[in-house]
Amino acid sequence: MDELIISTPSVSVCDRFWLGGNDIALNGNFTWTDGSAWGYANWGPGQPDLTQQCVESKARTSGLWETEPCGMEHCFVCATYSMVDCKDWFVHGGAQTDGIYPINPDGKGWFNVFCDMTTDGGGWTVFQRYLFKLLH
Numbered sequence: 001m002d003e004l005i006i007s008t009p010s011v012s013v014c015d016r017f018w019l020g021g022n023d024i025a026l027n028g029n030f031t032w033t034d035g036s037a038w039g040y041a042n043w044g045p046g047q048p049d050l051t052q053q054c055v056e057s058k059a060r061t062s063g064l065w066e067t068e069p070c071g072m073e074h075c076f077v078c079a080t081y082s083m084v085d086c087k088d089w090f091v092h093g094g095a096q097t098d099g100i101y102p103i104n105p106d107g108k109g110w111f112n113v114f115c116d117m118t119t120d121g122g123g124w125t126v127f128q129r130y131l132f133k134l135l136h
């Protein structure tokens with residue numbers, strides 16, 4: 001999990017990432033969003049704070065986990081599998097720099113595309129793969 005976060009493109013603009021863990025169902029009993037139990041945790045000092053419900057990682061600084069109110073806006077890794085285009089990376093993933101991002105538009109497989117995150121508000125998917133096919 002920690003390596004996934006550190007390798008995410010948006011770590012350059014985000015320090016805090018929602019991990020998808022919470023103890024909403026039962027205070028002090030942390031599970032992933034699909035309800036599965038944890039096999040690993042990387043809590044920071046004094047954590048988890050059981051008065052809060054959602055788990056984040058301070059990815060760029062310590063990499064340690066903390067609990068916070070679930071309504072706060074952070075980048076996230078918990079739903080990277082739903083990245084169907086660059087707009088998902090921009091809006092939900094916190095990605096703000098142009099570059100290559102993996103997307104899975106139809107749920108049938110991942111491929112890399114160039115995302116323009118700076119033109120006209122950002123989040124544009126550049127389908128170089130298809131352009132290449134058209135030109136050749």
Ligand SMILES: [Ca+2]
Binds near residue numbers: 050052
């Ligand atoms: Ca709690």
